[in-house]
Amino acid sequence: MTKNLTLFDADTSTVEQSLNQHFADWVAFRQTSKSKARSERPLSEESANVYAEMWHAFAKFCAERDLALQEVTVTDLETFLTIRGSGPDAFRPRQTTRGPDLTARYANRYLVLIQKVTQFIAKREGIEANRAAATLRERPEYQYAEAADKDPPPEYLExxxxxxxxxxxxxxxxxxxxxxxxxxxxxxxxxxxxxxxxxxxxxxxxxxxxxxxxxxxxxxxxxxxxxxxxxxxxxxxxxxxxxxxxxxxxxxxxxxxxxxxxxxxxxxxxxxxxxxxxxxxxxxxxxxxxxxxxxxxxxxxxxxxxxxxxxxxxxxxxxxxxxxxxxxxxxxxxxxxxxxxxxxxxxxx
CATH class of the missing domain: 1.10.443.10 (Intergrase catalytic core)
Incomplete structure (x- = not known):
């Protein structure tokens, strides 16, 4: 597994460290899971790397606003997705965007990741999970983001x-x-x-x-x-x-x-x-x-x-x-x- 999942910069805030540790714990759980459920299977190294970059951007966003995971609201997530699509910088790669905004499909994948980690932490700590990501995913543009008829035709070179x-x-x-x-x-x-x-x-x-x-x-x-x-x-x-x-x-x-x-x-x-x-x-x-x-x-x-x-x-x-x-x-x-x-x-x- 990649080394950057549990390493923290000396200048990283307590909030960001806590959020990144939550992510590292979730990855560790996935890697040792014996479950056959797709949402709990071990992650490939490539998937873990991509998820790590996605999550670390979210953790940085929360740290800048001093938001603990339980405090994140639907409005916060909407703001995060807007900022994430407005790049580019090292934390906002735009290969999954079209124009100034994230595609609904990629935004939904962000919400799925946040929801999964949130539910894992809540279950481990015996508390009620923050439902902000789950609530936002109930909107039609995200609920059907993965539907086949929403899949746009591929862009290609003439x-x-x-x-x-x-x-x-x-x-x-x-x-x-x-x-x-x-x-x-x-x-x-x-x-x-x-x-x-x-x-x-x-x-x-x-x-x-x-x-x-x-x-x-x-x-x-x-x-x-x-x-x-x-x-x-x-x-x-x-x-x-x-x-x-x-x-x-x-x-x-x-x-x-x-x-x-x-x-x-x-x-x-x-x-x-x-x-x-x-x-x-x-x-x-x-x-x-x-x-x-x-x-x-x-x-x-x-x-x-x-x-x-x-x-x-x-x-x-x-x-x-x-x-x-x-x-x-x-x-x-x-x-x-x-x-x-x-x-x-x-x-x-």
Missing amino acids: EGQARSLISYLTRAPRPDSAEKFTWKTVRDRTAVALMLGAGLSPGDVRGLKLDGVITTGGKKAGVPWKLSVEGNGNSPSRETPIADWAGRQLAFWLKVRTQQSMPGNYVFPSTMKGTQWSHTRCFEASRDVMEDAKLGKDDGGLYKLRHTFALRQLRKGKSEADVARWLGFLDVSSMERYRRIVLNYQSAA
């Missing part, structure tokens, strides 16, 4: 945009350019390349291991053509193909990584020491690559790259079953949202 991004990601540094080109530049562009060229999610990128890069059996010696991606709480382990251009970019990054003598098994380490990229830093670095490529920071988020990969594969005639497997979907019915776009595209052609 073919011209995809080609422009590929050109940007794979271009060599220009001798006459003032552009700063470091190992991090190559790492960040290659990470984005695998989101577009192999359908990886940001979490997949962060967790990708060197022994998951497959070069044997490819068209060109030493050039990766397939990735073995570890499973997590949301998707199974899988193998996914890499587009030729993305494979060459990955080979270039691995060469740079070797030249820098980086230890560890992570393909995309955060530092020269080989430590894992954090959720927030990976998002920020990848988002900046998108902005530098003139595709905007927040328009559709990073998942539009994964969606574009799926649509490109379907348009090439790959089966829905194959693409679903490459993306790590457990149910092929998840491809329905892509099917509508492909059919419209074919009708317009």
Whole structure:
């Protein structure tokens, strides 16, 4: 489990420390739970990391207002969700927002997390649980946030945009350019390349291991053509193909990584020491690559790259079953949202 779940900064207030300890206790309970209930199963490391960043932002909000968990009201939660959607800063990653506000789906997930931790603490201490999050979730916009018909069509890159991004990601540094080109530049562009060229999610990128890069059996010696991606709480382990251009970019990054003598098994380490990229830093670095490529920071988020990969594969005639497997979907019915776009595209052609 990650180290940051129970560590507190020396300047952290008592309220914030208390709230973060509540969260750490809830995670510890989940990790040792033998329950088969989905709400009590052990968390994957990726899920725990994401929840930790979400909760720590909530704890910081409460600490600034000197609010204990039992004192939080519906109005407080409404204010928090509004602030959370108005970022960006280190505590307000906006990959799950559209425009100035959080999506109802992501806001609901915040409320679910707060409700779960609140109920856990109340049960442990034998007190009545604060119902603010539960009450807010009864509103229609949150109550039906996860409904299938509320699922918006995926945002994706038009073919011209995809080609422009590929050109940007794979271009060599220009001798006459003032552009700063470091190992991090190559790492960040290659990470984005695998989101577009192999359908990886940001979490997949962060967790990708060197022994998951497959070069044997490819068209060109030493050039990766397939990735073995570890499973997590949301998707199974899988193998996914890499587009030729993305494979060459990955080979270039691995060469740079070797030249820098980086230890560890992570393909995309955060530092020269080989430590894992954090959720927030990976998002920020990848988002900046998108902005530098003139595709905007927040328009559709990073998942539009994964969606574009799926649509490109379907348009090439790959089966829905194959693409679903490459993306790590457990149910092929998840491809329905892509099917509508492909059919419209074919009708317009």
